[in-house]
Amino acid sequence: MSAVPLTIHPYSSFSLSRVWTLATNTVTQLLRMRILWFLLVFSLIAVGAGFAFPAMSPEQQLKLLKDVAFGALQIFSIVVAIAATALLLPRDLEDRTLYTILSKPVPRYEYLFGKLLGVLLLIGGGLLVMDVIFSGVVWLKQSFIIADQIAALEHEQQASPENVAAVKAIISKYGLTISLHAGVWAVFLKAAVISALALLISCFASSTLFTIVITFGFTIAGHGQQLARDWFLHKHLTAGWEKGLSAIIAVVCPDLGAFDLVEPAIRGDVISSAALLSVTGLAALYIVGYTTVAYLFFVEKEL
């Protein structure tokens, strides 16, 4: 139509630019749906928790603060993972936006990948912001407590350099540590696995509600899975087929318990990089597996 023909790059079967376009559009869509109001609410909870309960021992105060904040982080990421993902595909189908997208040179795997990436960007960005706020609050609290204790020591005229250093060391262990960030990363991984699962379910479910309910069910089951496998299998029987069955359960329903690095992070334990690497690998396996199955359903889907 234009006098000068447009420079259309020849079609390639994978284009990062198309995936990025789909992903950023998904982020915009979710942001404009005001899904991040959650973030504000949860950040307020974290800040509030930081300055409540002054009657407890310093260690307990810090532990409680981290408990509440991690709880908020987990709920935020799981709710966004399920609700946001479940909203995307069924809505595109209902509104027939999918027709116009897939009638452009966009392979179906790029569409799925773009949507998932969008949700992960949103959750990742949200968690990053919350991590910063959360770290700030823990650090502040920790500094207040240390200052208090040193003041107390001075009051008792026992503020020798050794004593001050000991107080600092003990409180810091319960305060802001690197494993806190590792804990947040594990929360992200768990949410990513749940998003991939929600995407898979939304590929054959026809409604948002159904996707939300089923994914939520799997999420609950996934948290209790380790228990169930132990109880059913290892406790009574030890044959080879049970191990197989156990593996099948682990594949169909994600073993979300495996991502619980939060407890050690709260206790202030050091999380080894090997442990971190292994949960990251496990998450990647689940995500690739679920997305592949999702694609197999989606490519056959009649629109």
Added chain:
Amino acid sequence: MSEAAATTPLQPAVTVENFSKVFKGTLSRKPVLAVRELSFNVQAGEVYGLIGPNGCGKSTTMKAMLGLLKPTLGKATIFGRDSESVASRQDVGFLPENPYFYKHLTGRETLHFYGKLCGLRGSELKDRMATMLDLVGLKNAADRRVGGYSKGMLQRIGLAQAMIQDPRLLILDEPTAGVDPAGSRRIRDLIIELKERGITIVVTSHLLEQMQEVCDRVGIMSQGRMVREGRLEDLISVENQTEIILENASAETLSKIRELVGQDAAAKLVSLGKPRTTLERLFLESTIQTGEGE
């Protein structure tokens, strides 16, 4: 591009060969045989109209041409490429029936999104978006959210979206459905303009009068089958009749004509009276058209 070079003028823009589609049944629904053994070709540069009653399989045929669903039997090609291949979609723009777009985007952002998906970038994309907004008359509404667009505006942003990568073929499913006569005429004029620029168009509509004004060839479908197909002129001209329209003819002239006809043993006067303007024309003449922006 090598593919463009391979496209000789003789190669049809669209072929549909022996296409049949069965929608599988479910527990509560019987299987539907939506289209049976449909074949037709569209030559490059042609405007081809698919007409037929609701549920006769027009949309199903279009979706197969775009690879949105798989043929049960047969196949379709777009400029020689199988329509199931994603690459064939570079050459097509599609406006679906009752289109909806992301409500959270503005008109401009919508075009940007689809342009990026087609591989357009930078200032070229910006220019193209501006040209398209101008062409469909949505310049003033470009920065409003699509969620607030009227039906006619949705159809027009849909048309702009379909043309964003300057495709050689446009597939338009009911582009004037639910649009008021002025909007509908605007879309029709646009189709004529695009045809003059050499773009191939496949269009469905149940507004036969409009189809008559734009189509070179039509296929009439009924219950999933093609029942008539051919050049529009051949299909609708009544071979043994002639129409004369006179202006300011006196009563005397008219009676002379009648007399002449009476002298011819074979000829018969079928009708004589005042031609009527169409209701559409009357509507357009008597209402005020606000133009773009709405």
